[in-house]
Amino acid sequence: MSRFWSQVVRDLTPYVPGEQPKITNLIKLNTNENPFPPSPKVLAAIQAELGDDAARLRLYPDPNADLLKAAIAKHHGVTSQQIFVGNGSDEVLAHVFMALLKHEAPILFPDITYSFYPVYCGLYDVDYIQVPLAEDFTINPDDYLGQMWNGEQCGGIIFPNPNAPTGRLLPLAAIEKILKANPEAVVVVDEAYVDFGGETAIKLVDRYDNLLVVHTLSKSRSLAGMRVGFAVGHPALIEALERVKNSFNSYPLDRLAIVGAVAAMEDEAYFAQCCQSVIATRDTLTADLTKLGFEVLPSAANFIFARHPQYDAAELAKALRERNIIVRHFKLPRIDQFLRITVGTDGECKALTDALSQITA
Structure with a gap:
């Protein structure tokens, strides 16, 4: 701690990202990266943008990322005016907390959920209430x-769907409720x-002006290393995000x-x-862990949440x-006996279950 720190920094408890170890021959199933590379069209688009001498890199990018907004709009059947893009969904969420969730009343989110939410609340001085998940x-x-x-109307609601780290899905009808x-x-x-494995709530944005849906290209589009995220909602919500973005980083x-993300969005096949490959592997992994005596929560994500009644999660x-x-492994109340396991390749998941079979023998 330094005497030069502001009070905000003194009070912060920063988010702890998943470990990115530098170990050879590692099977890395801890940060929910896609086991498959990006579409080959992504690399082709990047190479085309660079050209022969990469001269374009001396020029600023389009601050509005209009090409990307158009590609996202086409994929989801909305307009470009309903889309905000940012440097990964975490940056998009940061702007959401500042632009749309910072009100006089507390916001609501689950007690077991993405652990960045309370960090944003601390950073932006947003009051919050954690709502317990069901049993x-x-x-x-x-x-x-x-x-x-506590006598107040909530100032906003945020939750992942599927939830993290549980992987459990809330039906679209429940979101509409x-x-x-x-x-x-x-x-x-x-x-x-x-x-x-879920149904996106983007199809509801034209009916509810209070709905904002946030996406990332890190998971299903295999672009975690490129940092691209977006939000879809009513143009008035998008305008609020643009105002914050242009007061922070234009x-x-x-x-x-931009060009890589456009290519990823356009390669539907x-x-x-x-x-589908991730879903199939997830189903196999769930079945194999169940045979080993694990309880595996139903997952609609590219990870599973599992515990064994006879073995400590930290020791596993x-x-x-x-x-x-x-x-x-999360050392948190209610979930400290669970492991969150990313769905890797078929070979990686088999290596995992083989190892667990030996450990629990």
Whole structure:
């Protein structure tokens, strides 16, 4: 701690990202990266943008990323005016907290969810209430139906769907129920993993002006290393995000990220094939872990959340690491006996289950 730190920095508890170890021959199943490379069209688009001498890199990118907005709009059947783009969905979410969730009343989100949410609240001085998940780790929509919290109407609602780290999916009808009950509050649905088994709430944005849906290209489009995210909602919500963005960083996406993301969005066949492959591997992994005595929560994401009734999760994670396999373990109430396991390739998942079979023998 330094005497030069502001009080905001002193009070912050920063988000801890998943480990990115520099270990050879590692099976890395801890950060929910896609096991498949991006579409070959992504690399072709980047090479075309660079040209022969990369001279374009001396020029600023399009601050509005109009080509990318058009590609996203076409894919989701909305207009470019309904789209905001940013440097990964985490930056998009940061702007959401500042532009749309910073109100006098507290916002609501689940007690077990993406751990960046309380960090944003601390950074932007947003009051919040954590709503407990049900015993089966599902989000109960009845807990978000516009009731007063400590005498106050909520200032907004945010949750991932599927939720993280549980992987459990909230049906679209339940989301619509929450939207109808909270017409004066923004409802943000964080759909980082929805392409692996869920139904996107983007189809509801034309009916509810209080809905904002956030996506990332890190997961289903295999672009975690390129940092591209976007939000879809009513133009008035998008305008609020643009105002914050242009008061923070007018050029959030570089030239290569824009053209690469456009190519990823346009290659529908490759996208669908990769998602289906991940889903098939997830189903096999779930079945194999169940045979080993694990309880595996139903997942609509590219990861599973599992625990074994006879083995401590931290010890299992340690034993796997000794075999050069890393998974994510959260030392948090209610979930400290679970492991979050990214769905890797078929070979990686088999290596995982083989190792667990030896550990639990």
